[in-house]
Amino acid sequence: MIPRRLTRFKPTPPAAAQSPALVTDPAEAALQLIIARHNTSPRRLIEPGPNEAELQALWEAAAAAPDHGQLTPWRFVCVPAHRRSDLGDAFAQALVERDPGASLEQIEAARDKANRAPLLILAVADLRPAEPDIAAAERLVSLGCAIQNLLLTAQAMGYGSGLTSGQAMGSKALRRLFGLVDGEEAICFINVGTVSREKPPRTRPEPTRFVRSL
Numbered sequence: 552m553i554p555r556r557l558t559r560f561k562p563t564p565p566a567a568a569q570s571p572a573l574v575t576d577p578a579e580a581a582l583q584l585i586i587a588r589h590n591t592s593p594r595r596l597i598e599p600g601p602n603e604a605e606l607q608a609l610w611e612a613a614a615a616a617p618d619h620g621q622l623t624p625w626r627f628v629c630v631p632a633h634r635r636s637d638l639g640d641a642f643a644q645a646l647v648e649r650d651p652g653a654s655l656e657q658i659e660a661a662r663d664k665a666n667r668a669p670l671l672i673l674a675v676a677d678l679r680p681a682e683p684d685i686a687a688a689e690r691l692v693s694l695g696c697a698i699q700n701l702l703l704t705a706q707a708m709g710y711g712s713g714l715t716s717g718q719a720m721g722s723k724a725l726r727r728l729f730g731l732v733d734g735e736e737a738i739c740f741i742n743v744g745t746v747s748r749e750k751p752p753r754t755r756p757e758p759t760r761f762v763r764s765l
């Protein structure tokens with residue numbers, strides 16, 4: 552069942568998210584949505600991406616993340632189509648920063664990573680001193696929850712998503728482009744779009760691997 556708030560969208564669920572029968576139990580629907588989410592490579596995310604109303608719903612979902620101290624210790628920066636070449640330049644510079652001997656082919660491959668998913672968002676953690684003094688780990692958990700809220704909402708709308716990071720995240724070039732200040736960290740890019748080709752999702756760990764009783 553699609554939550555009532557989201558019925559204004561016209562979701563076209565990817566094959567993995569389609570269920571043969573309508574799920575009417577909200578707990579079961581939530582579980583099925585969560586289980587169906589999986590990482591899709593930005594190479595397989597094509598147009599169309601979320602429209603403006605859908606994008607606003609993604610921000611609303613992010614804003615619902617748990618947030619100890621209510622610091623909003625994170626921010627998101629969209630990279631619109633007309634700024635992708637600037638991001639490509641930053642990826643290229645980041646590569647040269649860490650490997651001055653990188654080949655032209657490697658530099659072009661780095662640059663090309665900026666041109667994939669229709670919706671591309673940088674997730675930034677704010678770890679600057681603040682009142683109340685909430686630990687960095689807690690702030691990162693809050694950002695992780697905000698990202699997951701966003702991913703699940705995109706999934707409910709019928710889009711695929713994937714996270715990307717890598718060594719460019721800490722580079723001077725990327726920090727400069729996004730105007731990051733001391734204490735802000737670029738954590739990952741969020742890629743959202745229509746899935747061109749589904750891949751089987753990974754096998755998830757059994758709860759016995761990560762649950763114990765004291």
Ligand SMILES: Cc1cc2nc3c(=O)[nH]c(=O)nc-3n(C[C@H](O)[C@H](O)[C@H](O)COP(=O)(O)O)c2cc1C
Pocket residue numbers: 588589590591714715716717738739752753
């Ligand atoms: C902060 C963060 C950064 C990530 N960066 C990458 C990345 O650079 N490349 C990649 O292929 N996957 C990346 N991922 C996605 C994980 O590889 C993916 O979530 C994992 O393989 C589990 O698969 P699933 O999401 O389909 O369950 C990242 C995930 C997180 C949480």
